[in-house]
Amino acid sequence: MTHATISDRIRNVKISRRAALAGMGASAAMMAGPSQLRAQDTTTLRWWSPQSSPEQLSAYNFQIKKFEEMNPGIKVVFEKTSDEGYQPQLAAAFASGEVPNIVTHLPSFAVSDYWSNGLLEPFNDVIAAVGPEKYYDGANAIYEIDKGQFAGSGIGNSAANMLWLRKDLLQEANIDKAPETWDELRSACKAMQKGGIYGAPLPYAKNSMTTLTIIGFIHLAGGQVFSPDLDMALDSQATRDALEFYRSMRELCPPGATNYSWGESLTAFVSGATATGIYTGRALINVNKQNPPIADHVTCVTYPTISKDVASWTFNDFPSMFIPKAAKNMEATKAFAAFLYDPEGYIQQLHAAPGHVLPVLKTIAQDSRYQDNDIIKKYSSEVETMSAAAAAGHNLGWETPKHKPNVKAGAIVGSGVFAEMVQRVVLNNDNIDTVIGDTAKAIEGIMKG
Amino acid sequence: MTQQQKTPLERQYGLLGVMLIAPTVLVFCAVIVYPLVSAIYLSLFSIYTPTLKGDWVGLDNYAELLSGSEFWSSLWNNIIWTVGTLTLQIVFGVGMALLLHQNLWFRSLARSLILFPYFVSTVVAVLVWRWLFNDLYGILNHLVIFSGLSEMPLDWLGSMPNAMLSVIFVGAWKYFPFVVIAVLARLQTIPEQLYEAARIDGAGPISRFIDVTLPQLRDVLVVIIMLRAIWDFKEFDLIYLLTGGGPVISTQTLPLLVYKEAFALNRMGMASAYAVVMMAIMLVFMIAYIRRTGRADS
Numbered sequence: 055m056t057h058a059t060i061s062d063r064i065r066n067v068k069i070s071r072r073a074a075l076a077g078m079g080a081s082a083a084m085m086a087g088p089s090q091l092r093a094q095d096t097t098t099l100r101w102w103s104p105q106s107s108p109e110q111l112s113a114y115n116f117q118i119k120k121f122e123e124m125n126p127g128i129k130v131v132f133e134k135t136s137d138e139g140y141q142p143q144l145a146a147a148f149a150s151g152e153v154p155n156i157v158t159h160l161p162s163f164a165v166s167d168y169w170s171n172g173l174l175e176p177f178n179d180v181i182a183a184v185g186p187e188k189y190y191d192g193a194n195a196i197y198e199i200d201k202g203q204f205a206g207s208g209i210g211n212s213a214a215n216m217l218w219l220r221k222d223l224l225q226e227a228n229i230d231k232a233p234e235t236w237d238e239l240r241s242a243c244k245a246m247q248k249g250g251i252y253g254a255p256l257p258y259a260k261n262s263m264t265t266l267t268i269i270g271f272i273h274l275a276g277g278q279v280f281s282p283d284l285d286m287a288l289d290s291q292a293t294r295d296a297l298e299f300y301r302s303m304r305e306l307c308p309p310g311a312t313n314y315s316w317g318e319s320l321t322a323f324v325s326g327a328t329a330t331g332i333y334t335g336r337a338l339i340n341v342n343k344q345n346p347p348i349a350d351h352v353t354c355v356t357y358p359t360i361s362k363d364v365a366s367w368t369f370n371d372f373p374s375m376f377i378p379k380a381a382k383n384m385e386a387t388k389a390f391a392a393f394l395y396d397p398e399g400y401i402q403q404l405h406a407a408p409g410h411v412l413p414v415l416k417t418i419a420q421d422s423r424y425q426d427n428d429i430i431k432k433y434s435s436e437v438e439t440m441s442a443a444a445a446a447g448h449n450l451g452w453e454t455p456k457h458k459p460n461v462k463a464g465a466i467v468g469s470g471v472f473a474e475m476v477q478r479v480v481l482n483n484d485n486i487d488t489v490i491g492d493t494a495k496a497i498e499g500i501m502k503g
Numbered sequence: 504m505t506q507q508q509k510t511p512l513e514r515q516y517g518l519l520g521v522m523l524i525a526p527t528v529l530v531f532c533a534v535i536v537y538p539l540v541s542a543i544y545l546s547l548f549s550i551y552t553p554t555l556k557g558d559w560v561g562l563d564n565y566a567e568l569l570s571g572s573e574f575w576s577s578l579w580n581n582i583i584w585t586v587g588t589l590t591l592q593i594v595f596g597v598g599m600a601l602l603l604h605q606n607l608w609f610r611s612l613a614r615s616l617i618l619f620p621y622f623v624s625t626v627v628a629v630l631v632w633r634w635l636f637n638d639l640y641g642i643l644n645h646l647v648i649f650s651g652l653s654e655m656p657l658d659w660l661g662s663m664p665n666a667m668l669s670v671i672f673v674g675a676w677k678y679f680p681f682v683v684i685a686v687l688a689r690l691q692t693i694p695e696q697l698y699e700a701a702r703i704d705g706a707g708p709i710s711r712f713i714d715v716t717l718p719q720l721r722d723v724l725v726v727i728i729m730l731r732a733i734w735d736f737k738e739f740d741l742i743y744l745l746t747g748g749g750p751v752i753s754t755q756t757l758p759l760l761v762y763k764e765a766f767a768l769n770r771m772g773m774a775s776a777y778a779v780v781m782m783a784i785m786l787v788f789m790i791a792y793i794r795r796t797g798r799a800d801s
Contacts, residue, residue, distance in 0.1 A: 312661020
């Protein structure tokens with residue numbers, strides 16, 4: 055489907071007869087009332103996203119403005135949420151019925167959780183409007199929780215646990231290649247930790263980043279949280295190794311890493327306070343904008359594993375898009391959802407943080423307008439590495455291709471049990487076996503609940 | 504005894520009284536009784552927050568709550584936080600009020616500026632303090648290293664006991680102006696003759712403070728302590744934004760536990776049970792406050 059085709063579909067949002075009658079009735083009532091009230095004729099769509107850097111906001115505003123121009127009478131309002139705050143905000147929104155029309159950039163496991171509780175509108179119409187053939191093969195499989203019904207769709211891909219490196223610091227430390235194993239990473243961090251620069255910005259706080267990091271480490275140690283049939287598999291040597299590695303890295307992280315979340319961890323690397331980083335491709339634009347002197351020295355690789363025998367495992371959030379079932383103005387909402395993939399605006403959105411959110415449509419990835427970006431050109435090798443890692447990536451909602459979708463993954467991440475596991479082992483020095491046992495029990499409780 | 508027959512006028516007055524009090528009763532029911540009854544009702548169910556659907560579990564939530572360690576550790580944290588921050592608020596507040604009661608040349612300006620922490624939004628205050636506590640760029644760590652107290656930056660918010668001490672200190676900084684306002688107002692009404700008499704009797708500054716000022720402040724301090732104890736006990740935003748209850752659950756107080764149950768674990772029924780128990784605990788403070796103010800009125 056061409057750009058014009060999507061736009062044409064969006065332009066003529068159909069309104070049902072009942073909606074039209076209701077609208078006419080409302081209009082008549084408004085005409086009789088004070089003139090200040092007439093502004094309420096406008097249909098307002100609320101759009102929530104935790105991704106709201108100034109560049110992204112600018113891209114969103116472009117998309118909103120264009121959609122509003124094409125659809126007079128529809129107003130779109132963007133509202134920020136956050137990676138740590140979306141769950142309580144959405145819980146309150148669902149409970150009160152005051153839901154946003156569209157939610158983007160939440161991890162896919164959040165979508166499956168809401169879908170399994172009957173809170174979401176099927177996304178099939180939107181996928182059909184965008185054109186299923188445009189997506190990468192299997193890109194929407196993670197959202198097909200019930201056969202033939204899509205809970206949402208991806209608005210992008212992400213490689214959340216890339217290892218970011220400073221080539222200049224590696225060279226100074228006489229390290230000639232990027233670390234591939236945990237031992238090599240530890241040695242490199244030790245060698246580079248000097249002169250006020252710490253080795254790594256791993257998070258040790260009670261938040262989603264710590265949760266996602268330890269889940270990644272368990273996989274990088276060759277383990278998994280659940281078996282493919284979703285039986286508990288946490289109590290394993292791999293989990294012990296992951297926790298031991300996490301603990302061993304503490305002395306190589308800044309003291310305040312006990313309070314680090316995504317923002318602090320990224321800032322530590324971008325500002326030059328740490329020699330390595332763990333993040334998505336957002337590091338690229340932030341380094342170029344905020345710390346240009348190191349911009350020519352940064353690169354990324356997939357995160358090292360416990361040994362070269364274990365394959366790397368990339369945490370892909372599968373940044374999503376979904377529509378709450380209770381959303382008002384459903385037809386306009388779906389039209390807006392489809393419009394967000396319109397190349398002109400979508401590319402601008404992706405360029406707002408190049409490499410951070412990677413395109414989910416192959417037609418966009420191949421589009422010369424997408425490729426025509428200074429950051430993507432300058433770091434083509436890194437973007438390629440991230441794209442490949444994200445394409446093979448997984449998360450707790452879908453640990454490996456053999457796993458069933460885990461609709462409780464969002465609740466498990468939101469509960470903070472994994473982050474507590476890390477804190478108990480690293481900060482409290484609690485017995486690892488006891489902690490793993492307690493964590494497994496807590497997760498089983500959530501799975502049954 | 505036979506009941507005396509009411510005249511039509513008296514009956515009309517009675518009806519008028521009911522009509523006049525009705526709006527107040529209705530508002531009271533809407534904003535106090537209804538939420539209270541709802542919370543108690545919800546606490547008897549196992550409810551998934553986003554859908555508000557659930558099953559009747561009776562008193563199971565309370566049994567789980569009382570048998571689990573998290574409630575007791577959160578209650579203990581709540582007590583440490585409340586006692587710690589309240590003590591500092593009273594000490595800072597009384598000290599600052601005494602200072603501002605002196606005839607200083609910048610007194611008017613200082614009296615205005617001292618209210619700043621109390622008026623500034625909690626979110627802004629916490630952001631500022633988090634920046635001050637920052638391990639890499641925070642001025643506190645620069646001072647610590649510069650003064651030679653430590654070679655490495657201190658982890659103010661991520662390890663114990665630093666996290667609890669930091670939260671208590673920031674809480675005291677934020678709320679001590681309330682104590683200053685109340686105590687300063689009372690100080691200005693203490694008759695000067697009492698101090699003159701004490702001086703004639705040979706009392707020094709400390710004796711005058713202990714024997715004249717403190718007894719005069721006693722009533723206002725009791726009310727301040729009661730009110731601030733209630734407010735501090737249910738403090739949520741400042742602690743949540745500073746530490747999120749961490750490390751692990753070391754600074755998690757009961758309001759944070761209620762929030763975690765309701766919105767992180769999506770267990771609204773359990774959260775309501777915690778809230779009801781918390782309300783019962785706060786009732787003790789409230790009864791003490793009501794009895795105290797009632798006695799003062801009488």
